[in-house]
Amino acid sequence: ADVAERTLAIVGELKGLEGPLLPILHEIQDEFGYVPEECLPVIARELNLSRAEVYGVVTFYHDFRNHPAGRHVLKLCRAEACQSMGGDRLAERAKALLGIDFHETTPDGAVTLEPVYCLGLCSCSPSAMLDGEVRGRVDDAELEALVAEARR
Ligand code: FES
Structure with a gap:
């Protein structure tokens, strides 16, 4: 179905919730794999918010992406505990291995690299998390294995 139509249906389903904006955005991302720009005016209108407010929320939360993801999504934890255990270095290594920065997708469309703030x-x-599956104690070898797996 067309994006505006699906958005309208999702908003209709969820707008009765208290604080409906985040659940709506999550549902939209589940549906399309990202939050298409054209959803924003529809959501704003239906919830009586300004477009800037909706846009602000989408960009504030690191969970939402504004472009389609690659076939695999590799997330690296950027929160404190992981930082203290070499998270920065690991992130640099991942960027170098993939040749992209956070929020980018490899040119072949295989892997999107995203930060995440604590995976529990x-x-x-x-x-780290590859396609929804969490991995702990990620060292260089494990990271290389994850990247190789994502590239397959
Ligand atoms: Fe990384 Fe909690 S800080 S999993």
């Missing part, structure tokens, strides 16, 4: 695996930091 702090005791096994640094942690």
Whole structure:
């Protein structure tokens, strides 16, 4: 179905919730794999918000992406516990291996690299998630294996 139509249906379903904006955005991302720009005016209108307000929320939360993801999504934890266990270095290594920055997708469309802020695996930091599956104690070898897996 067309984006505006699906958006309208999702908003209709969820706008009765208290604080409906985040659940609506999550549902839209589940549906399309990202939050298409053209959803924003529809959401704003239906919830009586300004476009700037909706846009602000989309950009504030790191969960939402504004472009389609690659076939695989590799997330690296950027929160404190993981930082203290070499998260920065790991992130640099991942960027170098993939040749992209956070929020980017490899040119072949295989892998999108995204930051995430705590995966609840702090005791096994640094942690990562590949396509929804969490991994703890990610060292260089593990990272290389993850990247190779994502590239397949
Ligand atoms: Fe990384 Fe909690 S800080 S999993």
